[in-house]
Amino acid sequence: DGEYILPEAGGDLLRDGVGVLPTGRNIYALDPYRMPGPSAQIRGAAAADAILQAHLDANDNQYPETVAVSLWGLDAIKTKGESVAITLALIGARPVKEGTGRIVRFELIPLSEMNRPRIDVLCNVSGIFRDSFQNVLDLLDDLFKRAAEADEPADMNYIRKHAMTMSNEGLENPTARLFSNPSGDYGSMVNERVGASNWEDGSELGSTWVSRNAYSYGRGSEKGVARPEVLQSLLKTTDRVVQEIDSVEYGLTDIQEYYANTGALRRAAETAKGDASSKVGCSIIETFSKEPTPKELEDVLRLEYRSKLLNPKWADAMANSGSGGAFEISQRMTAMIGWGATVDFKEDWAWNQAAETYAFDQAMATKLKESNPEAFTNILKRMIEASGRGIWNPDEDTLDRLKNLYSEMDDTLEGI
Numbered sequence: 001d002g003e004y005i006l007p008e009a010g011g012d013l014l015r016d017g018v019g020v021l022p023t024g025r026n027i028y029a030l031d032p033y034r035m036p037g038p039s040a041q042i043r044g045a046a047a048a049d050a051i052l053q054a055h056l057d058a059n060d061n062q063y064p065e066t067v068a069v070s071l072w073g074l075d076a077i078k079t080k081g082e083s084v085a086i087t088l089a090l091i092g093a094r095p096v097k098e099g100t101g102r103i104v105r106f107e108l109i110p111l112s113e114m115n116r117p118r119i120d121v122l123c124n125v126s127g128i129f130r131d132s133f134q135n136v137l138d139l140l141d142d143l144f145k146r147a148a149e150a151d152e153p154a155d156m157n158y159i160r161k162h163a164m165t166m167s168n169e170g171l172e173n174p175t176a177r178l179f180s181n182p183s184g185d186y187g188s189m190v191n192e193r194v195g196a197s198n199w200e201d202g203s204e205l206g207s208t209w210v211s212r213n214a215y216s217y218g219r220g221s222e223k224g225v226a227r228p229e230v231l232q233s234l235l236k237t238t239d240r241v242v243q244e245i246d247s248v249e250y251g252l253t254d255i256q257e258y259y260a261n262t263g264a265l266r267r268a269a270e271t272a273k274g275d276a277s278s279k280v281g282c283s284i285i286e287t288f289s290k291e292p293t294p295k296e297l298e299d300v301l302r303l304e305y306r307s308k309l310l311n312p313k314w315a316d317a318m319a320n321s322g323s324g325g326a327f328e329i330s331q332r333m334t335a336m337i338g339w340g341a342t343v344d345f346k347e348d349w350a351w352n353q354a355a356e357t358y359a360f361d362q363a364m365a366t367k368l369k370e371s372n373p374e375a376f377t378n379i380l381k382r383m384i385e386a387s388g389r390g391i392w393n394p395d396e397d398t399l400d401r402l403k404n405l406y407s408e409m410d411d412t413l414e415g416i
Contacts, residue, residue, distance in 0.1 A: 029077045032133050033102040036081030036088070036095065044085020047292035051086070051283045052119070054294055055240055058281065064239035065158045066120040068265055073128025075246035079287045083244055084136060086285075090119040091159065093143055106143040111156055118147060120158040122234045123178045124265055127186035130217055137178050141218030148175045158237075166233050176216040176230045183224035188212045190264045191256035194338045197385060202341045206268035209261070210235070235272035240281040241265055243297075248288055252297070253304040253335055262297075263342030282343070301345055308332070310353045319367040326372035329358060333382040340391035351392035355383055359405060373412060380406040 010020060010027035030037070036044060055064050067090055071083050088094065088106060092114045096105040111118070123140065130137070148163035155161070159175070166174035181187065188209045193199045214228040243262040245251055252258045262282065269280045282297035308314050309332050318325035333354065339345040358364055358379050368376040383402050386392040394402075 030080055031102075032135055034080075035076065035103070035133065035136055036085040040080040040082045040085045041088075041095070043079075043287075043292045044082045044087075045089040047082070047285050047294065048086045048089030050292065051240070051242060051285075051294045052090070052116070054283065054296075055281060059239070063117055064119060064281075066122055066162070066234055066237040066239060068122040068124055068234075068238050068241045068269065070124045070126070070241075070243045070262060070265075071129045072126040072244070072246075073130075073132050075244050075287060076129055076133065078246045079244070081136070082285075082287055082292070083242075084140075086242060087121050087123060087140065088143075090121050091143065091147060092116075092118045093147075103139065106139050108143070108147060108150060111152060117155065118152075118157045118159055120162050120234070120237065121177060122231075122238055124213065124261065125178050125180040125217060126261075127181055130180045137217050138219045140178060141175075141222065144177045145175045162233065162237060166230060169229075169233075171227075171229050171233065173216065173222070173225070173227060174230060176218065176222070176225075176227050177234070178217045179213050179227075179231055180215055180217055180224075181212055182215050185212075187257075188260045188264055190260035190342070191338065194260070194341060195256070195334055199341065202267050202344065203271045205264050205342055206271045209264035210268050213265075232272055235269045236274075238269040238272075238280060240283060241269070242283045242285065242294075244285045244287050245300075246287045251304050251308075252284070252300055253309060253332055253339070256331070256335055256338060259335060259338035259342050263339055266297075267342045297343065298345065301339060302347070302350075305336075305350050309336075310350065310357060312357070315357050315364065319364055319371075323372040323375070326368045326375040329368070330372070330375035330378040330382075333358075333379045337382050337386060337389075337391065340386060340389070346391045348393055351383065351386055351394065352398075355394070355398060355402065359383065359402060365405075369409070369412075373409060377406065377409040377413060380409060 005025055007026040007028055009030050052063065056062070069083060069087050076083055092109045093106045094109060095103040096107050098104050144159060147157065147159040150157060150160060152160060154164065163174040189212055190205045190208050193205060193208060199205055210228065210231060214226055214231045215224045216222055216227040216230065217224060241262060243258065266280050266282050270278055283294035284297055284300045285292050285294055318329050358368065380402055384406060387394055387399055
């Protein structure tokens with residue numbers, strides 16, 4: 001009828017319920033003042049419980065003192081804030097709403113209701129989340145401050161315990177927990193260093209992540225204040241990292257940002273502990289699955305490599321897609337280097353199969369060379385690099401064959 005239709009938040013019928021109906025309205029992604037949404041709160045709480053139980057099972061029934069949670073903008077939009085809900089559940093807090101349904105505060109749940117300690121949370125905030133959800137950062141900043149000031153035993157409130165330690169060390173704003181890039185800047189730069197082969201040791205990549213994410217955000221003037229000492233103190237107590245995957249199409253092995261953030265963060269925490277034997281766990285949550293069951297990082301990497309990069313059907317489909325498909329294969333080979341560098345994922349079977357699939361299969365190699373010679377050259381380069389860095393241990397014959405192929409491709413690209 002040409003009349004004005006009021007806009008309304010969009011969403012998924014199964015995840016968000018009948019509130020997304022009727023269809024046909026002008027929609028926006030979500031109302032940031034209602035984050036986390038009801039379904040996100042339920043799934044986030046379940047995920048947090050499962051993460052803690054998995055950690056207890058793997059660590060002699062010891063709770064993690066600090067858990068690093070990635071707050072990424074796009075997955076927060078898709079899930080209505082599941083990562084925020086995980087953060088709240090770990091701390092032991094819940095949203096308080098005003099009459100309109102907007103969330104105005106995160107209140108602490110009494111310890112008597114929790115039956116466990118409050119877990120400290122280091123929030124790794126992406127640039128998109130930082131720029132889009134300042135109201136959520138303000139509420140979280142307020143929550144961390146009140147948790148640190150709560151009249152509770154330090155052994156039952158790790159936020160208070162760590163804030164007291166930092167205060168005694170003379171650090172400013174010891175309740176800062178929301179860390180990101182400098183204001184107006186984006187990315188950890190770890191993937192740039194890996195892509196350019198500009199690194200010697202994985203700890204360098206962890207240090208790069210730290211230098212790029214040492215900026216604190218919160219209420220008032222806390223808008224990108226450099227607090228590297230607070231970040232380092234939190235990393236020393238970080239026992240687990242949590243990362244959500246929000247897409248069935250793109251996972252840990254498909255894009256560079258996962259190892260550049262999750263992998264580098266884990267390496268930074270292990271380095272900060274100063275003990276080579278101190279390994280930090282990493283829980284991966286698939287937000288598209290029915291149950292938010294955490295999986296260990298290494299298990300997810302193995303599954304993804306078997307089902308995608310090393311899957312003959314996937315490989316053929318990509319190779320048959322021309323230049324773009326060859327580029328996608330090439331990018332995933334670079335990501336394999338990134339995971340080896342940051343979390344020491346060094347499993348020969350994966351590299352052996354990759355070499356057989358993409359370098360030594362004549363039909364496959366011909367397709368890749370013809371459709372995108374630069375991408376094929378990068379595939380060979382990453383295999384040789386993996387060997388040189390100790391990420392892969394091929395036999396001499398395999399390495400010689402790869403070097404000969406690379407030399408031929410280098411000559412081709414140079415027009416020799």
